Amino acid sequence: MHPAYIVTRLCPHPNCNYFSEELLQRLNKAIDQEFLDCISLINKIYEKVDEFFYTNDLKVLIDIILRTLEDPPSEEASELCVQCLLLLSCSTSFPALKDYRREQCLELVKQVAKNLPDLASRCKEII
Secondary structure (H helix, E strand, O other): OOHHHHHHHHOOOOOHHHHHHHHHHHHHHOOHHHHHHHHHHHHHHHHHOOOOOOHHHHHHHHHHHHHHHHOOOOHHHHHHHHHHHHHHHHOOOHHHHOOOOHHHHHHHHHHHOOOOHHHHHHHHHHO
């Protein structure tokens, strides 16, 4: 089954909030491939839908992304985290977070810009 199909079927489900909570918990504790899988899934979700996490969950996600970007385990993890930050910043739920950790986001985007200039510049425009 294609991941896009799963995402479009999962998001409107009434119990989706349980899945989103579990996904964040796993992302927060994950290392190596599990982390990459979780952040990739979140990226796929935000490519298809605008709202998936509650506001407080989005704050937790931003905290996880920032923590990961401070000392990224791999270039792929950096790229996926910046991609996720970009997708979140384009979502309709992002304005509620406009000031949350904004300076830290901008600083890390500047640091990552050396390796991923296209993604970083797009993030900076939105943030």
